[in-house]
Amino acid sequence: MPRETIVLVGRNEVQSVAEQHADRLRNAGIVDTVTTATYELEPESELIETLSDVRGDQIYAVPMCFAHTHETLKDIPRALKRLSGEVQYCDPIGKHQAVTEAIRSRAVAASDANALVLVALGNSRDSHARTAATSHAARLRASFDEVRTTYLLQSPAVECARYTLKADHAVACPLFVSECEATRDRIPEQLELHRGGIDYAEPFGAHDAVTDAIAVAVKRARANSKPSTPSPDLVADADPVATDGRGRD
Missing domain, CATH: 3.40.50.1400 (Rossmann fold)
Structure with a gap:
């Protein structure tokens, strides 16, 4: 074997x-x-x-x-x-559907709010983060009255979330695997958590x-799996990465 x-x-x-x-x-x-x-x-x-x-x-x-x-x-x-x-x-x-449950669980554990803000890093050069965040948002609308996606590095920007939410009480979930500088400092600062009205959940990763x-x-x-071909799960612009062990694509 x-x-x-x-x-x-x-x-x-x-x-x-x-x-x-x-x-x-x-x-x-x-x-x-x-x-x-x-x-x-x-x-x-x-x-x-x-x-x-x-x-x-x-x-x-x-x-x-x-x-x-x-x-x-x-x-x-x-x-x-x-x-x-x-x-x-x-x-x-x-991007996996099981991660949606992890995000929902983190949000519920942190708050009883019916409005949810998803905060991803984002990237102005491509749509990978936006596609993943949007798919989670679509699933989570069954659990929350209002769901918004925001990003640190592309629009809609996270600092605008407080002013575009319809609800007075929301919970924000960072779409990160673990705690990092962005989840500890940048997101709380840009959401102005000190003003109240937005609760903050843990990263989903663990x-x-x-x-x-x-x-x-x-x-x-x-x-x-097939020898010498990329995974069919990879996006179209990814380099071929399946190898034969000697560095050949």
Whole structure:
């Protein structure tokens, strides 16, 4: 039987959350090995040592972030080419339907408000974060009377949320895997949380439902895996990243 490995890869701030998911996935026994790989700024150079210790005939790499960025589409795939074994690259975990439940759970735990503000990082160069946030908003309208999507780096801007909400009481959910500078400082400041009227939820990333999303991503990649072709889950502008273990696309 081929030996299967999951690699959860992301920035340093997601390390703790990634380890929680790794422990749950190990207990679930869906693959032989589960490991994490994190970096500060440059995945291609910083992950050399970590990835050199990863072993597996079939390796499933899952980016631990909300949506595709330049790093997930370009830099991380280049780093993954150093792996020995057939690599199947999955989409970031944030777009999965199970994550909607994690977001809803965080919102309910933080507030009894019937209005919800979703806050993603966003990117003015592409629509990956907007597409993921919009899909969650559509599902969450069954649970909240008012749902708005906002972004730090594109419109509609998070600082406008307070002034466009119809409700007097809302809860804001950061669409981030873990606590970081954006969730601790930038979002609370731009939402003017000190003024009251908007409660603030935790990032969704450590929720049990996110572990389910990772497991689903791996199972889909396993079902669709073909040597030397990119995962069909990847967006159209992503580089091919499935390799034969010798760095060939």
